[in-house]
Amino acid sequence: MLSFQFSETHEMIRRTAREFANDVIAPSVIERDENATVAYDIIKQLGELGFMGMMVSPDWGGSGLDAVSYVIAMEEISKVDPAVSVVMSVNNSLVCWALDTYGTDEQKEKFLRPLASGEKIGAFCLSEPEAGSDATQQNTIAVQQNGSWAITGTKNWITNGTIADVYLVMAQTNRELKHKGISCFIVEWGTEGFSRGVKENKMGIRSSDTCSLGFENVKVPHTNILGDVGRGFNIAMETLNGGRIGIAAQALGIAAGALDAAVKYSGERKAFGKPIANLQAIQFKIAEMSTKVEAARLLCYKAATMKDKHERIVLSAAQAKLFASKTAVDVALEAIQVHGGYGYVREYHVERMLRDAKITEIYEGTSEVQHIVIARELTRA
Ligand code: CAA
Numbered sequence: 339m340l341s342f343q344f345s346e347t348h349e350m351i352r353r354t355a356r357e358f359a360n361d362v363i364a365p366s367v368i369e370r371d372e373n374a375t376v377a378y379d380i381i382k383q384l385g386e387l388g389f390m391g392m393m394v395s396p397d398w399g400g401s402g403l404d405a406v407s408y409v410i411a412m413e414e415i416s417k418v419d420p421a422v423s424v425v426m427s428v429n430n431s432l433v434c435w436a437l438d439t440y441g442t443d444e445q446k447e448k449f450l451r452p453l454a455s456g457e458k459i460g461a462f463c464l465s466e467p468e469a470g471s472d473a474t475q476q477n478t479i480a481v482q483q484n485g486s487w488a489i490t491g492t493k494n495w496i497t498n499g500t501i502a503d504v505y506l507v508m509a510q511t512n513r514e515l516k517h518k519g520i521s522c523f524i525v526e527w528g529t530e531g532f533s534r535g536v537k538e539n540k541m542g543i544r545s546s547d548t549c550s551l552g553f554e555n556v557k558v559p560h561t562n563i564l565g566d567v568g569r570g571f572n573i574a575m576e577t578l579n580g581g582r583i584g585i586a587a588q589a590l591g592i593a594a595g596a597l598d599a600a601v602k603y604s605g606e607r608k609a610f611g612k613p614i615a616n617l618q619a620i621q622f623k624i625a626e627m628s629t630k631v632e633a634a635r636l637l638c639y640k641a642a643t644m645k646d647k648h649e650r651i652v653l654s655a656a657q658a659k660l661f662a663s664k665t666a667v668d669v670a671l672e673a674i675q676v677h678g679g680y681g682y683v684r685e686y687h688v689e690r691m692l693r694d695a696k697i698t699e700i701y702e703g704t705s706e707v708q709h710i711v712i713a714r715e716l717t718r719a
Pocket of ligand 1: 428462464465470471472473474495496497517571572575576578579652701702703704707710711
């Protein structure tokens with residue numbers, strides 16, 4: 339039997355995340371967006387709350403929660419500031435999950451524990467200047483030298499790029515084998531030859547940092563290979579399946595935040611002698627927006643539940659991300675329309691929500707890539 343009941347733990351996570359978002363994150367959101375300042379203090383506090391390694395076992399410094407809890411927390415934080423939740427998302431689902439799933443005990447002790455407890459921050463490095471959607475075309479190479487590896491190349495669009503301590507870096511270790519020749523390396527900030535480009539000046543999620551990374555003969559020991567040599571691309575793809583649930587939940591939060599703002603404003607603003615919430619034109623918009631938000635929410639919970647049951651999530655994660663990200667853009671745009679002129683200025687937040695929403699249709703696999711993933715999954719033999 340299907341149950342739409344949350345556990346007490348889920349309710350507690352929702353309350354905690356909501357209170358933290360409203361009390362700690364909300365007051366500085368406009369200022370951080372305006373100045374593109376990284377929320378260092380807030381990220382630290384997210385770690386203290388146990389939100390940076392939510393699905394990692396307490397044995398390795400995490401909170402030992404399920405993926406549904408993660409979706410709940412991501413939605414609540416993203417309602418208020420998706421520039422904060424993306425830091426959380428990359429750390430949780432791209433870096434901690436990969437280390438937890440493929441790491442040796444030594445790698446978990448050294449890298450996962452401080453990342454899961456929020457003491458350190460992680461970044462995931464797959465994209466390159468000429469390898470975005472076509473991710474198998476990696477130009478970054480790693481060559482073996484006296485028992486260690488030397489990495490040379492450039493990575494692009496790296497979330498947490500200027501603030502991370504630990505980077506998962508995909509690189510070609512055998513070009514002839516194409517994607518089966520890609521390996522995943524754990525690289526620490528501070529390693530000689532490893533440099534950061536300037537922070538990108540972005541349209542949305544402005545207070546999260548994004549930059550390119552340079553690798554010039556960066557030496558890492560063989561013990562820093564995650565999983566087996568040549569398994570890096572598969573590790574990246576498996577990791578991104580879970581990442582897509584995180585971004586779907588982020589998009590859901592943006593949409594839910596925009597809906598809340600539109601409902602609140604429609605009750606306050608009067609036109610033609612009554613609150614605009616009484617006008618059918620507004621009522622229809624709100625009905626459409628809320629239905630899309632609820633559908634996105636159910637897709638996120640379905641994908642998270644399947645993940646918790648260790649089922650194949652390729653299809654459900656891609657569907658959740660495709661739908662939730664479109665919903666975020668659509669609902670934020672309609673929320674601006676409900677606000678009229680006020681929606682077009684900073685103080686009312688909804689214009690930022692639209693700017694923040696757009697990236698969810700691009701990162702961790704564009705909507706076009708999600709269409710490919712979904713169609714291939716449905717038609718595979
Ligand atoms: N789950 C598991 N495995 C997958 C997979 C998935 N979703 N998608 C592909 N694979 C596996 C395939 O099974 C295949 O494995 P084997 O060879 O072992 O059988 C291998 O990957 C190659 O797959 P394809 O032959 O399908 O490769 P392709 O080149 O035709 O297409 C693609 C692959 C789906 C387009 C893929 O390149 C892709 O997902 N591109 C998007 C990349 C992406 O999401 N980038 C995000 C960057 S990270 C980011 O944004 C983080 C951030 O900072 C916020």
